[in-house]
Amino acid sequence: MTEAKSIVSGGVAAGGTWSLHIPAAGQLVFAAILEGGCWLRLDGQKRGVRLEQGDVGLLAGRKGFVICSSLKARPTKLALVDRWGEITKIGDGSGCTWLAGRVALEPSNAFLLTEALPPLVLVRASSPLASSLRWLVEELVAEQTSTLPGASIASAQLAQLFFVKILRAHLAGSSVAPRGWLRALGDDRLVHALRAMHADPSCNVGLGDLAKLAGMSRTRFAVHFKSVVGTAPLAYLTEWRMRIAQRALREDDTSIAELATSVGYTSESAFSNAFKRVTGMAPRNYRSSARR
Numbered sequence: 001m002t003e004a005k006s007i008v009s010g011g012v013a014a015g016g017t018w019s020l021h022i023p024a025a026g027q028l029v030f031a032a033i034l035e036g037g038c039w040l041r042l043d044g045q046k047r048g049v050r051l052e053q054g055d056v057g058l059l060a061g062r063k064g065f066v067i068c069s070s071l072k073a074r075p076t077k078l079a080l081v082d083r084w085g086e087i088t089k090i091g092d093g094s095g096c097t098w099l100a101g102r103v104a105l106e107p108s109n110a111f112l113l114t115e116a117l118p119p120l121v122l123v124r125a126s127s128p129l130a131s132s133l134r135w136l137v138e139e140l141v142a143e144q145t146s147t148l149p150g151a152s153i154a155s156a157q158l159a160q161l162f163f164v165k166i167l168r169a170h171l172a173g174s175s176v177a178p179r180g181w182l183r184a185l186g187d188d189r190l191v192h193a194l195r196a197m198h199a200d201p202s203c204n205v206g207l208g209d210l211a212k213l214a215g216m217s218r219t220r221f222a223v224h225f226k227s228v229v230g231t232a233p234l235a236y237l238t239e240w241r242m243r244i245a246q247r248a249l250r251e252d253d254t255s256i257a258e259l260a261t262s263v264g265y266t267s268e269s270a271f272s273n274a275f276k277r278v279t280g281m282a283p284r285n286y287r288s289s290a291r292r
Contacts, residue, residue, distance in 0.1 A: 011099035012067075012078075014038070016091035019068035021075035028103035028117075029059040030162070031067070032137040036096035041066045042119050051098075054125025056133040058103075058166050060117040069095055099137055103163055121170040129169045136162040187228055189214045193221070201241045202264045207233060242278040245271075249287040256283050 011034075012020070022029070024043070031040075033055045040057065041048035043064040048071045051057065059065060066075045087097070123130050136158055143154045193210040196203065210233050211221035225233045241263040248254050254262070260271030275283050 011087045011097065012090060013087050013093035013097040014069065014090035015094040015096075017069055017073050018090045018095075019066060019070070019073035019075035020078040021064060021066050022078055022100075023064040025061045025102055027061045029061055029100065030057065030103060030137070030166070031059075031098050031100040032056045032134055034097045034099060034134075034138075036094075038096040038098070039066075039068050039071050040120075041068075041071060049120070049122065051122075052125060054130055054134060056123045056130060056137065056166070058117070058121040058123075058170075060119050060121075061102075063119055067098070101137075101140070117170070121166060123166060123169045127169060129165055133162065133165055133169070136165070189216060189221075190225060190228060193225070193233070197237050197240060201237075201244055202262055204264060205237070238274060239278060242275055245275060245283070246279065246286065246290075249283060250290040259283070 013035075031051075033051050033053050035053055037050065037052040039048040040051055042059075043066075048066075048068075051067075068075065123133055140158050140162065143151045143158060192213040196205060196210065196213055207218050207222060210225075211218045214221050214225075216224065222233055225236070229236055231239065245259055245263050248259055248262075256272065257268045260266075260268045263271065265271035265274065272283055275281075275286070279286060281289065
């Protein structure tokens with residue numbers, strides 16, 4: 001669905017009373033508890049989650065978080081910088097050891113995933129997938145600190161595998177996944193159609209093309225897609241294109257005409273009409289408003 005690479009930020013071996021605040025990264029953040037235990041609390045929440053040896057977590061990056069020995073301890077700020085596997089020692093280092101890092105996604109559609117995920121995906125040590133996730137984190141550190149040939153290729157592949165496995169764990173742990181594209185990832189009939197829509201938003205695909213990719217009739221595909229994702233296939237495609245357009249209007253200076261072509265419209269006016277219908281604003285007005 002999207003490219004992922006890991007940037008290992010190192011870890012912490014902490015003992016005594018300690019508390020660290022990690023600001024919102026705007027990227028997925030993972031952490032694996034190698035030894036001991038600690039508490040994790042997301043910004044804006046009163047209650048924390050206890051993490052024990054073997055647990056692995058993935059944070060969507062929309063919120064900062066505190067990781068600590070005690071929720072009553074006053075936190076100090078710690079930025080996730082690229083330390084390439086370095087372990088920072090706090091106190092005698094005997095209470096908890098954890099590794100953390102960022103999962104950098106392909107920029108054009110990273111926001112789709114970070115917004116679909118809950119703030120925290122937690123895979124407990126008792127989960128069948130936990131041991132393989134811990135192994136992947138440890139191998140990521142080993143490869144990213146290695147000078148051997150092919151280390152960068154190996155770490156990229158490991159990051160992709162980690163990413164897929166923790167998403168599987170999240171979906172498997174949800175008795176009823178919420179409707180949306182993330183739920184559709186677990187549907188073998190829909191995943192190929194979603195991949196086609198996400199891979200090239202400028203591609204001129206119709207309902208028949210998507211149904212063929214799913215191996216279903218047009219009617220059956222349309223009904224099934226809406227029941228899983230929550231919206232009709234072509235409406236979803238339009239919304240996906242408009243999300244990409246909104247991001248581009250906020251963050252770069254691409255002309256409206258170029259942007260229209262990049263998301264599959266043959267004219268600027270057709271794109272502008274679709275954009276206004278979905279967002280309630282004309283593209284130029286949206287850009288002006290977003291940059292104030």
